[in-house]
Amino acid sequence: MSLDFTFMAKYWEMFLQGAWVTLQLSFFGVLLGTVFGIFLALMKISKVWVFRALSSTYIEIIRGTPMLVQVFIIYFGLVPFGLELTKFEAGIAALTINSAAYMAEVFRAGINAIDKGQAEAARSLGMSHGMTLRHIILPQAFRNMLPAIGNEFIIIVKDSSLVSTIGAAEIMYTARTVQGAAFKPLEPLLVAAAMYFVLTFTLSKLLSALERRLQKR
Amino acid sequence: MIRVSGLRKSFGKNEILKGIDTEIKKGEVVVVIGPSGSGKSTFLRCLNRLEEPTGGQIWFEEQQLTGKQSDLNRIRQRMGMVFQQFNLFPHMSVMDNLTLAPRKLKNQSKGAAEKIAMELLKSVGLEDKASAYPDSLSGGQKQRIAIARALAMEPAMILFDEPTSALDPEMVGEVLDVMKRLAKNGMTMVIVTHEMGFAREVGDRLIFMDGGVIVEEGDPRAIFENPQHSRTKDFLSKVL
Numbered sequence: 010m011s012l013d014f015t016f017m018a019k020y021w022e023m024f025l026q027g028a029w030v031t032l033q034l035s036f037f038g039v040l041l042g043t044v045f046g047i048f049l050a051l052m053k054i055s056k057v058w059v060f061r062a063l064s065s066t067y068i069e070i071i072r073g074t075p076m077l078v079q080v081f082i083i084y085f086g087l088v089p090f091g092l093e094l095t096k097f098e099a100g101i102a103a104l105t106i107n108s109a110a111y112m113a114e115v116f117r118a119g120i121n122a123i124d125k126g127q128a129e130a131a132r133s134l135g136m137s138h139g140m141t142l143r144h145i146i147l148p149q150a151f152r153n154m155l156p157a158i159g160n161e162f163i164i165i166v167k168d169s170s171l172v173s174t175i176g177a178a179e180i181m182y183t184a185r186t187v188q189g190a191a192f193k194p195l196e197p198l199l200v201a202a203a204m205y206f207v208l209t210f211t212l213s214k215l216l217s218a219l220e221r222r223l224q225k226r
Numbered sequence: 227m228i229r230v231s232g233l234r235k236s237f238g239k240n241e242i243l244k245g246i247d248t249e250i251k252k253g254e255v256v257v258v259i260g261p262s263g264s265g266k267s268t269f270l271r272c273l274n275r276l277e278e279p280t281g282g283q284i285w286f287e288e289q290q291l292t293g294k295q296s297d298l299n300r301i302r303q304r305m306g307m308v309f310q311q312f313n314l315f316p317h318m319s320v321m322d323n324l325t326l327a328p329r330k331l332k333n334q335s336k337g338a339a340e341k342i343a344m345e346l347l348k349s350v351g352l353e354d355k356a357s358a359y360p361d362s363l364s365g366g367q368k369q370r371i372a373i374a375r376a377l378a379m380e381p382a383m384i385l386f387d388e389p390t391s392a393l394d395p396e397m398v399g400e401v402l403d404v405m406k407r408l409a410k411n412g413m414t415m416v417i418v419t420h421e422m423g424f425a426r427e428v429g430d431r432l433i434f435m436d437g438g439v440i441v442e443e444g445d446p447r448a449i450f451e452n453p454q455h456s457r458t459k460d461f462l463s464k465v466l
Binding site for chain 1: 274276299300301302303305306307309311313314315316317326327330331372375376379
């Protein structure tokens with residue numbers, strides 16, 4: 010059996026559009042997931058037990074349930090409650106909700122790994138809790154966490170393929186469509202795989218370049 | 227300058243400080259010695275509330291430091307601290323270590339803050355290290371930078387928590403020299419230390435702590451030569 014990619018002449022534009030959707034899903038998933046993740050991490054190390062409890066509960070529930078189920082709940086399950094999201098919005102919401110839980114754990118571990126003396130030195134100079142986090146703790150934690158954050162980014166890019174199940178026209182959805190339209194079972198999937206790989210590999214290279222730059226300082 | 231009354235601190239069921247009363251005057255250099263576990267570091271760390279006292283009161287420059295409504299961040303700007311482990315910020319250059327707090331907290335301009343920082347670096351003999359990162363410095367250099375960082379906030383008083391205990395022996399002298407100079411220039415200092423020679427030479431007053439209380443206090447030379455309390459005698463006989 011030989012591989013036949015001639016269908017690409019007709020469908021390449023569709024794939025490119027799919028890649029663009031995947032890129033947008035990933036970008037917003039990463040961005041919002043990081044923001045909410047920091048927020049959750051700060052709640053989890055807070056002195057206020059209500060914050061800690063809320064954050065822990067959220068993280069446990071999200072990590073303990075499949076993302077596919079989360080995607081379906083957000084897109085189909087919330088309609089009776091009057092929340093009708095577009096496929097794209099639902100996709101971003103699911104990726105954000107999911108990645109925030111994992112990011113929170115990465116951030117929490119990174120913050121806890123910074124020596125207590127750092128915060129004490131900053132506070133002893135008169136800096137507030139917030140300033141200490143922003144100028145002393147987070148910059149150091151971020152550098153240590155970069156490999157783990159990179160991992161999480163890559164997972165988000167790949168997990169965005171799950172959004173194809175609600176019909177968002179990203180790479181995976183496009184591949185499935187082309188499979189049917191071109192009567193090719195394998196080749197469109199290989200194209201999809203290659204596209205995901207290019208995305209994640211580029212991301213991974215960008216992150217290690219950033220890591221090197223921070224290391225050099 | 228600072229007044230302490232009935233200061234208590236417990237960690238769980240373990241009572242570390244069992245009622246400390248003392249007063250430190252402007253320009254005074256108070257040296258705190260005592261066996262490990264005597265509560266001397268905890269006492270020091272209570273003075274700027276890095277440890278939260280369980281009981282008692284502290285006044286600093288006529289402001290109550292204990293109590294919920296006190297502006298702790300503002301008070302800490304006036305009360306520097308130097309740590310055993312230096313605690314320089316490793317992701318910043320020496321210059322940024324010195325200028326961050328003055329710029330953010332006292333709204334000093336970059337230029338003004340750097341000028342002051344450069345003067346301070348000169349005074350600790352490290353003006354050539356302004357652009358270096360803490361990783362590249364020796365322990366003695368780090369501690370001198372840490373002292374300069376505390377001074378950059380122009381505090382009224384500095385707390386020293388065993389500033390030479392983490393240093394190699396050959397670097398102890400350079401740090402003590404800087405501290406001696408500070409003392410001579412009239413800085414109010416509270417120093418927890420194991421350096422008995424330094425305590426005797428520089429201290430205006432010596433506090434000997436054991437078991438969470440002040441056992442004996444007074445003129446360092448007098449106490450070293452003629453300790454009144456048996457626990458002081460016992461301790462001094464071991465360390466001298």
